[in-house]
Amino acid sequence: MTTRKIELEKIALRTLKAERIAVFPHTGADGDCLGAGSALREALTSVGVYATVVVDAPVVSRYKFLPFSDEAVVYNEDDPQGFMRSVVGSDTADLAILVDCSIPERIGNCSVLLDVCDERAVIDHHFSETCSVKFCCIDDQASSTGELIFDFIESLEVLTGKKIFSRSIAVNILAAIYFDTGGLRYSNTTSKAFDICGRLFREFSPDLREIVYNIFEKTSKSKICIQSKAFSLIEYYENSRIAVCKLTGPMISECGADDDDMDGICTSIKNVEGVEVAFVLRERNENEVRGNIRSSELFDASKLASSFGGGGHRRAAGFTVTNMSIEEIGRIIVTMSIEKIRSGQDGSK
Ligand SMILES: [Mn+2]
Incomplete structure (x- = not known):
């Protein structure tokens, strides 16, 4: 197994022991972190773990087509515990997962919420010298965080013996990969990204036109x-x-x-x-x-x-x-x- 797979499996095992998870995309949330975060949340929910995506500002209109992006909760108050109570039903969450970023500064105002999360995990593809977090998967060879979330969900399927991938997860992961690779065109595009897109496309036939229009073509x-x-x-x-x-x-x-x-x-x-x-x-x-x-x-x-x-x-x-x-x-x-x-x-x- 590659290091990436091992790290992702460790995180998957940890999430299965958690009851409440807060997923944090970076500030100025984009197609990759929102697609990846929403896919992650849906996967966790489908194996019975309560998860919610928390952002520091409302999702911009361009990404509203992403399945479940409207369920991301905005943190814009001064009461971390009260907020957690209202979104996860407890003053604290068991686990915080940072997606498409690895340091607290990148999640903006939401960084104060990390104090009310017992443990922290990172799933990211931005280069970083070190990662002090216990559950950390940083692979700067990955095209996108969407690509890593695909592997994460595969791990979760193996560990639970359940089928997790769905059409909405496919749309979110495809959109995440498409966003960061410019539609499989940029130099960060990996063969793995092609494989994932091919597989999701074959199995779930998502509306590619909708993804391409919303992410690349829609203007104002x-x-x-x-x-x-x-x-x-x-x-x-x-x-x-x-x-x-x-x-x-x-x-x-x-x-x-x-x-x-x-x-x-x-x-x-x-x-x-x-x-x-x-x-x-x-x-x-x-x-x-x-x-x-x-x-x-x-x-x-x-x-x-x-x-x-x-x-x-x-x-x-x-x-x-x-x-x-x-x-x-x-x-x-x-x-x-x-x-x-x-x-x-x-x-x-
Ligand atoms: Mn990214």
Whole structure:
């Protein structure tokens, strides 16, 4: 058995001993963590373990088509025990499972709820040096957390001798894998991801059009508005190998754009021929700027993001900076990127 299988089986055994489980997707919940979290919750429920998905903000409309995503509960109060009582029927949960993230900071306001969970587990595919949690499956070779949840459910089926996979679990896992691999197109796509999608597709014939439309194609006036502003404002440097786009608070509010509307802008800019690294900076409020980075093999996006206290994957990463103007951050990233290109140290080493 691979380490991944062993870790997942340990977590599966632990969940079978639990009565109440809280599942935590990361803040700014996306298609992978919501699909994975909802599939996990359904699987646990079907073997008689009470589980609930807890998020720090309402699920955005794009993901409402995911089965049971409407049952995710939002934690937005100051009473962890009272909240637990209302969602799991007890002041504490036996187990907290973090999905698609591994550290408390990534679950936003919900991190205070970890204090009212007896134990913690992690199922994630973001690289991490260490994992101090007892039940931990971090596999950065996995395409998505959805892929890991598929293996987890397989373990659960073996351990319980029950058939657990269902059409709704299939939709959630397919959506999770599709989201993180861009529909089995990105370089993080694994043969395992193809296998899983093939198997789920064969067994449950989920509506692929619905998944693709909701995740990739559906757009809105606010999205088109902010995209057109973004594309008209791209600044190019170093023979157009670097591209930067700065979206100020007034531009964003003029379009009425939310985070989801701005998703994908950075990828589109990175796709401009010749661009090796793309940055989208956007003002969140008076003193907070969010940065997205997409890069070619030449740049290590996660390394660039970490110099601003952020992180992510090699070719896609992000960061949040406070108390610095968007202009200032823009100047710093451009200087850093130019230096890396000119010194030949492209950030990949
Ligand atoms: Mn993911």
